[in-house]
Amino acid sequence: MEIFLQQVVNGLALASVYALLAVGITLIFGLTGVVNFAHGEFLVVGALIGYSATRLGLPFPFAVMLATLSMGLAGLLIERFLFRPIAAEPIRGFIVSLGLIVALQHIALKIWGGEQQAIDAPLPQILSLGEVRISAMRIVVTIVTGVVLLAFFIMLKRSRWGQALRAIAIDRETASTMGVPVHRYVAGMLAIGTALAGLGGALLLSLFPMSPFSGGTYTIKGFAVAIIGGLGSVSGALIAAVLIGLTEAIASGYFSPAWTNAYAFGAMILILLLRPSGLRGTAA
Amino acid sequence: MTSAPATLACRNLTKTFGGVTALRDVSLEVSTGEVLGIIGPNGSGKSTLFNVLSGELRPTAGEVAWAGTRIDGRAAYAVASMGIVRTYQSASVFPALTVRESMQFAHWAAGTKVGLPIDKVAALTGLHDQMHQHCGALPYGYQKLLGVALGLLAAPRILLLDEPAAGLNQAEVRRFLQLIRDIRGVADIGIGIIDHDMSLVMPACDRIAVLNFGTLVALGTPAEIQRNETVLAIYLSGDVRTDALR
């Protein structure tokens, strides 16, 4: 029982990072139809920037902010110069993202090397609740991402900005003729997506070590969670993130950790076979 | 060779998308040998009806049957193989293939089903001197004719034409009317036509169905429809001129 509870707590921290990834992916895809496979690389580069910042003496919270902002900026630049000129043909955007994977990963390799990098836990405390040991850092990660996602979700549902986004997702052309500056929203959305990925990466670094090679796995996890939740549905992404995060944590407590990554993929395949629109997506 | 008529029928067909009900309890049928017209204001569910009949969409409720067998839920290609072939409102062609290559493909896709030969279809549709052209370069009117030609080559028992007259001028519409008459002359096919152009629908069809907001409001001969109070009310309140009904 204690192991189970322990893993549930671990799983929530993991789930929150997956949620950050998946929400970015699902929104970008829902708005623009672009499959951006380089998404995981932004998580990794964000983490490594956070790493360097703490090595240079910056306190952890500032390192996290730096990672978030720098990845957001990168997203803006990439949208403006790479994705926007070819927005009419999403498959070209997809191939561009393939090139980005290769370029970003190897630039990261150049700068940080191939070894896994880790930082000392900024909050090394461990709380004990009975037999269950919870690292304070995991709690902080879960809370921070929870707050960010909640704020985001509320803005999406309640604000005019969110309304405009949803209008664009439903019918881009009509939204455009009604005066919505579609380009700016698309750019903003990609930047937010990459910023969230950077945030997730920097936070994740406080829990696990990372190397430039981790990107692909996180990309696919992010897509798996987004697909399971239903591409285009933020609430779906959140639910699926929790499901997958908990599954991975609990399973790694009982089974070999080497297979941890396989559960998300397996679940994605199951969903595609049984209910392709995902948990909360609209069926065709 | 004319065999006993086979019927494509839908019963109590309902289709909803999210909160929108596009089709509500629609029951219709078209048999081989006859021409059924389907008219109604924009948004009345006509194209959705064709999409469900052709298998591209699954009904939310109700059933579709062909020659007595239920076919709703079957994949679109399977429905087409059974002989239910539809064309598209916007000209739909294979841009990089030539007219001849496209026709050869349609003929090949028909498999063992016996249909009209390519030369006959090319002559019928007036495309016989365009055979070498790349479809992407064809003028719009020819592209629409090609759509019908390809449909014919697929050896259909039922041919569903989705707004074939859209974008055609009066002369082209008259030629299309003649095309439908010619098709009836050479093949034992049932034809369903969705269109707004009454100068095509009224002369061409044996019966006409009228849809409004997804419901079937009238079904009868062209003469009956032209006198039908409900139908006239729809068209009076809408943006279609009543003299278009004559």
Place this chain on the structure above:
Amino acid sequence: MSPTASTLTSGVPAQGTLASQSISLAVLAAAFAIVPAVVPSAHLLQLATLALIFAIPAIGLSLLYGEAGQMSVANGALYGVGAYVGAIGAREQLFSFWAGVPCAAIAGALAAFLVGLTALRVKGHYFLIVTFAFAELWRICLVNLKGLTGGNQGVLVLDEVRVPGLGELHTLAQFYYLALAFVLAASFCVVLLRFSSFGQSLRAVRENERLAVSLGLNAPMVRLAAFAVSGALAGVAGTLYAYTVKHIGPDLFGAHAGIQLVLILLIGGARSPVGPIVGSLIFFLVPEIIALDPISTQIVYGIVLILIVMLSPEGLAPGVSRAVMRYVRGAQPVGTAQPVGGPSGSISR
């Protein structure tokens, strides 16, 4: 517009005929046959051999992408399926090279078929994601199933290729000609398929899938079949690689290999028999000329991929040859009629 409907290759008439493409292939064969005699170093010959082997999965992908318009990043992993089938078969003494090749083909086709099935019921972009997931999942399996695959150490191939009449192959030149033979066979198969009615249905699916379906074509099955064929070719190449290089490991066969294949097709073009081969050669030989360290080379490749798809999406080589054609034709007076196309399927390359 479906995000995977290849606007990069659709709308463009077929390149050549069965005859013209076969002739191109024959010319290429003749040119490549003299390479071992003229190549300045053993190292370059080895690179050329590797380039030829890697061209085979690229040729398979060119059928899927060039004809059917369906992109995939799984073909590097399918290449790996063939490599491990061949290597494990050798290690466990189940079969030798010539029996291993058809086994690898079947394994590759089967893997592709299963992967394709999961994406069959949904739209094209899911297929892309599934191929990427499969490639990564495959790499994870290779690393974790240590008992079978040797994990990160990989598998050593201690068996030899025996050719009747020549005995065991040992020299670099022999392996070069073996690879060349396989490349020509694979390429010719694809040329035959390209101009068959199967190829016609692939193009119909690419040009206008909705229309093809409305005429009775089982489009998902057609795409699946093309994917399976590309898997079979990748599988064959994998076994060839295993027996040539004698050692395989998991890092060669993940999503990155799949991306490299995409790059090769974008460099050389996906619509001609010569394109993937030329693309693969360029991919393998350019680093020799540039002489950067491996990591920087990859950065360059990533950037090159982005540049090509943004500036010349139908491929670097086709784009260049089209620019040359335009320059040459530009010397003619304005108003010269463009050839619309002669007998079916032929347009100047």
